[in-house]
Structures are given as structure tokens and as C-alpha cells.
Amino acid sequence: MMNISKHLTINFNTIFNAKVNNFLNKSVWKYLISSALIAFVKPEIFGSTFKTTMGIxxxxxxxxxxxxxxxxxxxANKTEFDAMIRFTENEIIINHIDPKKDTEYKDWTWIKTIKENHKEFWLRANQWPPLLINLDKKLLTSSEIEFFKMKMNI
Structure with a gap:
């Protein structure tokens, strides 16, 4: 049975990386298309349709x-999250470093999506505010990488 433990801290860098990842995956095309539409209507803003699209x-x-x-x-100033997260076949256990916080037990339905790119996994939790868990592949063993790939396909 696979049992993967990772330390997760939420700070400015992790929040910034998650927001940039979200922008690149969800919003950049919308802004580019919107810029092109504005440029099509008002190409004279920067001289030509292409220049206007790129400028906007x-x-x-x-x-x-x-x-x-x-x-x-x-x-980052509002959020305090420092925990050991253990991923097993059936559940996710969040053991907070702060002794005042209780251990949380989640099943895999808590993870809304798992996305993989060439250097990391992004796990999006099914909660509000959104929580993105980033796992660097360089810090995972090959069996751990296979585990998350298997969980992606479920």
C-alpha cells in the first residue's frame, strides 16, 4: 500500500506560484482574445491591429x-498553513504542525483535479478558498510519480 508523506507550507512563494499557474492555465487566452477583439474594433490605438493587440x-x-x-x-499574511500531508490509497491525512489544530482526514473526493506538467503535479482541493497543492517531481520517487498518475486517471 502506497503511503506518501510531504511537508506543505503555504507562504508568499507558494501562493504566488499557484496564482501564476492559474493565470497561465485559465486566463491568459481570455485576455489575449479580448485584446484582439478590442484591437479589431480600435486598431488605431497603437497603429495596427497586431500592435494594438500586443500593447493591450x-x-x-x-x-x-x-x-x-x-x-x-x-x-500570505492571513494564511497560516504548515502541515505534514500523508497520501494513502484511500485517504489524505493532514497533520498540522501547530498542536492547536486538529488532524484532518479527507477522502480522495477532496481533490478536485490533478494536473501534471513536465516538472510538477498540481492538486486542486475541492474547497473554498481554493487550495492548490504543488508537488515537485524532483522530490518524488518514481513509484510516487506513478501513484499520482494513477490517481489522475480515477
Whole structure:
């Protein structure tokens, strides 16, 4: 039976990485298409449709990056999460380092999605506010990588 334990701390860097990942996976195309639509209607803003698309997209991206930084800083100041998370075949056990917090037991329905890219796994918890758990593949054994790939397909 597979039993994977990982230490998870939520801080500015982890929140920032999760927000940037979310922006790149969900929003960047929407902003690019919106920029192209604006450029199609008003191409004279930057001289041509292409330049206008790129200019508006750059401005929007700059604003979004600033908002991501500010919101990550605010959320990092509010959030205290430091725990050992154990992934087993049937459940996820969250053992908080803070002795005042109780151990949490979750089944795998708590994980809404598992996404994999070339260097990491992203586990999205089914809760509000959203929780993204990032697992670096360099820190996982080959059997642990196979375990998360198997869980992706369930």
C-alpha cells in the first residue's frame, strides 16, 4: 500500500506560484482574445491591429501581475498553513504542525483535479478558498510519480 508523506507550507512563494499557474492555465487566452477583439474594433490605438493587440495584452498582463503580487502578499499574511500531508490509497491525512489544530482526514473526493506538467503535479482541493497543492517531481520517487498518475486517471 502506497503511503506518501510531504511537508506543505503555504507562504508568499507558494501562493504566488499557484496564482501564476492559474493565470497561465485559465486566463491568459481570455485576455489575449479580448485584446484582439478590442484591437479589431480600435486598431488605431497603437497603429495596427497586431500592435494594438500586443500593447493591450501587455498592459492587461502588467496589471494582472501587480494584482497577483498584492493579493498573494495579503493572502500570505492571513494564511497560516504548515502541515505534514500523508497520501494513502484511500485517504489524505493532514497533520498540522501547530498542536492547536486538529488532524484532518479527507477522502480522495477532496481533490478536485490533478494536473501534471513536465516538472510538477498540481492538486486542486475541492474547497473554498481554493487550495492548490504543488508537488515537485524532483522530490518524488518514481513509484510516487506513478501513484499520482494513477490517481489522475480515477
Amino acid at each position: 495584452f501587455a498592459i492587461i498582463t502588467l496589471i494582472v501581475i501587480v494584482l497577483i503580487i498584492v493579493s498573494s502578499k495579503i493572502l
